Amino acid sequence: MQLNKEAPYVLGIDLGGTNVRAAVLDKQGNLKGSGRAPSFATEGMAQTAGQIVHAAQTAMQSAGVKPEEVAGVGMGVPGHIDDKNGVVLWAPNFFEQGGPWRNVRLASPIEAMLNLPVFMGNDANVAALGEFRFGAGRGSRTIVMVTLGTGIGGGIILDGKLWTGATGGAGEIGHIIVAAGERGGASAFGSLESMGQIAAICERAARKMCDGRKTILNERVEDWHFLTPKIIADAAAEGDAVAIEVYEEVGTYVGYGIASMINLLNPEMVVIGGGVAQAGELILEPIRRSTRNNGIPTLVKSCKIVPAELGDDAGIYGGASLALDAIETA
Amino acid sequence: MQLNKEAPYVLGIDLGGTNVRAAVLDKQGNLKGSGRAPSFATEGMAQTAGQIVHAAQTAMQSAGVKPEEVAGVGMGVPGHIDDKNGVVLWAPNFFEQGGPWRNVRLASPIEAMLNLPVFMGNDANVAALGEFRFGAGRGSRTIVMVTLGTGIGGGIILDGKLWTGATGGAGEIGHIIVAAGERGGASAFGSLESMGQIAAICERAARKMCDGRKTILNERVEDWHFLTPKIIADAAAEGDAVAIEVYEEVGTYVGYGIASMINLLNPEMVVIGGGVAQAGELILEPIRRSTRNNGIPTLVKSCKIVPAELGDDAGIYGGASLALDAIETA
Numbered sequence: 001m002q003l004n005k006e007a008p009y010v011l012g013i014d015l016g017g018t019n020v021r022a023a024v025l026d027k028q029g030n031l032k033g034s035g036r037a038p039s040f041a042t043e044g045m046a047q048t049a050g051q052i053v054h055a056a057q058t059a060m061q062s063a064g065v066k067p068e069e070v071a072g073v074g075m076g077v078p079g080h081i082d083d084k085n086g087v088v089l090w091a092p093n094f095f096e097q098g099g100p101w102r103n104v105r106l107a108s109p110i111e112a113m114l115n116l117p118v119f120m121g122n123d124a125n126v127a128a129l130g131e132f133r134f135g136a137g138r139g140s141r142t143i144v145m146v147t148l149g150t151g152i153g154g155g156i157i158l159d160g161k162l163w164t165g166a167t168g169g170a171g172e173i174g175h176i177i178v179a180a181g182e183r184g185g186a187s188a189f190g191s192l193e194s195m196g197q198i199a200a201i202c203e204r205a206a207r208k209m210c211d212g213r214k215t216i217l218n219e220r221v222e223d224w225h226f227l228t229p230k231i232i233a234d235a236a237a238e239g240d241a242v243a244i245e246v247y248e249e250v251g252t253y254v255g256y257g258i259a260s261m262i263n264l265l266n267p268e269m270v271v272i273g274g275g276v277a278q279a280g281e282l283i284l285e286p287i288r289r290s291t292r293n294n295g296i297p298t299l300v301k302s303c304k305i306v307p308a309e310l311g312d313d314a315g316i317y318g319g320a321s322l323a324l325d326a327i328e329t330a
Numbered sequence: 331m332q333l334n335k336e337a338p339y340v341l342g343i344d345l346g347g348t349n350v351r352a353a354v355l356d357k358q359g360n361l362k363g364s365g366r367a368p369s370f371a372t373e374g375m376a377q378t379a380g381q382i383v384h385a386a387q388t389a390m391q392s393a394g395v396k397p398e399e400v401a402g403v404g405m406g407v408p409g410h411i412d413d414k415n416g417v418v419l420w421a422p423n424f425f426e427q428g429g430p431w432r433n434v435r436l437a438s439p440i441e442a443m444l445n446l447p448v449f450m451g452n453d454a455n456v457a458a459l460g461e462f463r464f465g466a467g468r469g470s471r472t473i474v475m476v477t478l479g480t481g482i483g484g485g486i487i488l489d490g491k492l493w494t495g496a497t498g499g500a501g502e503i504g505h506i507i508v509a510a511g512e513r514g515g516a517s518a519f520g521s522l523e524s525m526g527q528i529a530a531i532c533e534r535a536a537r538k539m540c541d542g543r544k545t546i547l548n549e550r551v552e553d554w555h556f557l558t559p560k561i562i563a564d565a566a567a568e569g570d571a572v573a574i575e576v577y578e579e580v581g582t583y584v585g586y587g588i589a590s591m592i593n594l595l596n597p598e599m600v601v602i603g604g605g606v607a608q609a610g611e612l613i614l615e616p617i618r619r620s621t622r623n624n625g626i627p628t629l630v631k632s633c634k635i636v637p638a639e640l641g642d643d644a645g646i647y648g649g650a651s652l653a654l655d656a657i658e659t660a
Binding site: 180 | 420494497505511520586623625629632
């Protein structure tokens with residue numbers, strides 16, 4: 001599909017398991033309009049593709065922009081993506097005839113329906129691209145983004161370009177191993193994700209409650225099954241030693257992973273995003289301390305560790321960035 | 331200094347703590363002549379630079395090549411290198427007035443003496459470049475090289491180019507953390523280096539001897555202080571269960587690090603070099619198994635794990651590659 005480089009707008013799309021969000025941006029990153037639709041993740045590719053197109057059309061209508069004024073579409077998809085061929089190699093949260101998506105050609109039907117070129121990437125990689133171009137990474141050349149949430153993901157931008165690897169699977173930051181043989185989850189035992197994800201935060205607090213530690217968490221939840229990172233962070237803000245300890249411990253493990261990536265890639269900046277990062281300095285301070293204690297001093301010194309700026313919008317800004325990258329390298 | 335792109339040869343230099351080696355290669359990587367000199371690492375930069383030039387001149391003489399037939403010089407230096415400016419930021423094994431080299435402008439005096447442009451890189455990075463262009467990595471675009479020895483180092487080649495990071499310090503593969511809080515060494519506790527270096531191999535065997543395990547190692551050394559990786563590997567080759575176990579355990583930890591790098595960077599190939607790799611399948615088999623068990627299956631499947639091919643010559647071939655890269659991108 002021909003890229004209309006002269007057209008003034010781009011479309012950014014963030015496909016999630018529940019909703020698909022779309023936005024029209026100009027080339028400076030100003031948001032002109034947006035749309036949203038349920039993603040029908042269990043209904044099969046055709047229906048999901050239809051919902052994506054619907055969200056995109058809503059965004060164009062709300063922006064008062066015609067398809068011929070759009071240069072291209074960039075889309076983040078949660079899965080393993082072959083970005084060169086627009087194929088979803090594997091997406092565990094989307095289904096077709098009862099099984100997860102495997103080798104689904106998602107870009108071409110959307111191209112056909114919108115009559116616009118579609119560029120696709122892994123959702124976490126694409127969000128990193130958004131923070132790089134329009135968020136915390138503005139002005140940098142080489143950054144790593146780490147997203148702390150239900151899982152841990154991220155993306156790597158090297159010398160201005162998203163690094164997707166030999167087969168499109170790079171940037172699986174949550175799957176690096178920092179504490180071999182320790183807690184397991186959906187990724188390997190002792191992986192960054194297993195040690196730092198929301199479940200790990202809540203488990204640590206739960207264990208301290210079960211150990212009989214004195215903490216106001218005992219008053220805040222009926223029992224430890226109801227713990228959330230937010231409840232623990234609020235307790236920490238009130239000075240609860242146990243809650244502070246939980247974030248200290250988890251931040252220490254996240255710091256091991258960040259130190260590893262700094263030692264390996266020597267980036268200028270690490271951007272920390274995702275729901276858990278909303279705890280602010282409570283989690284950032286131990287992350288920075290652990291990174292400093294475990295990374296190579298010269299490399300750590302030359303690397304800022306900062307919070308993300310775009311929040312939930314990183315995906316749509318990232319989608320737009322993917323399209324802008326394609327325009328600039330075309 | 332002007333790069334004479336048309337000249338038919340390049341000079342590759344490998345500066346080590348004991349010796350400096352130099353070689354003249356043609357652009358296809360055929361070795362035409364070589365030279366060697368003691369590196370006088372404790373005598374100060376001027377004497378070391380003089381020795382480097384001497385080795386280079388010897389190599390040109392042995393090849394029957396004149397300086398004007400050489401396009402450029404590439405050199406690997408063990409330390410943190412600012413490759414853009416030809417400065418050794420820090421080299422712990424080289425001394426000037428009693429302290430290790432810091433911010434030493436090493437390239438320019440050598441350029442002035444040889445009247446040739448000099449390109450400099452970290453020695454492990456440069457060796458990776460040698461394996462990439464002329465060794466095990468021939469024909470690949472994206473590889474990681476891991477060197478297992480006294481320490482653990484390596485280099486990262488992404489889409490055909492050596493990745494040196496924002497400030498020239500990337501590729502410190504030995505310093506990624508795989509087993510937080512475990513064995514310490516010159517790098518962080520639980521780092522890949524601490525868990526996989528020669529000292530870690532010998533320690534594991536020593537501990538098993540001290541635990542009273544039955545092993546032919548008891549007959550091979552007077553006491554465990556005399557253990558070497560070679561002695562342990564030889565015992566393993568004879569079927570000694572304890573010796574095999576040592577390599578199994580160490581290979582498992584090395585595999586954690588390789589799985590992490592595959593998950594992060596999605597390379598086509600990981601090349602394993604250094605003295606410890608001479609144990610062959612004894613160490614490669616557990617490395618491959620652990621990588622498979624801990625990496626993301628699709629990414630592990632698309633990545634070969636192979637032994638290095640150039641041995642001790644990786645450095646001089648890598649130096650030549652650094653010069654060839656400069657010619658090709660000039």
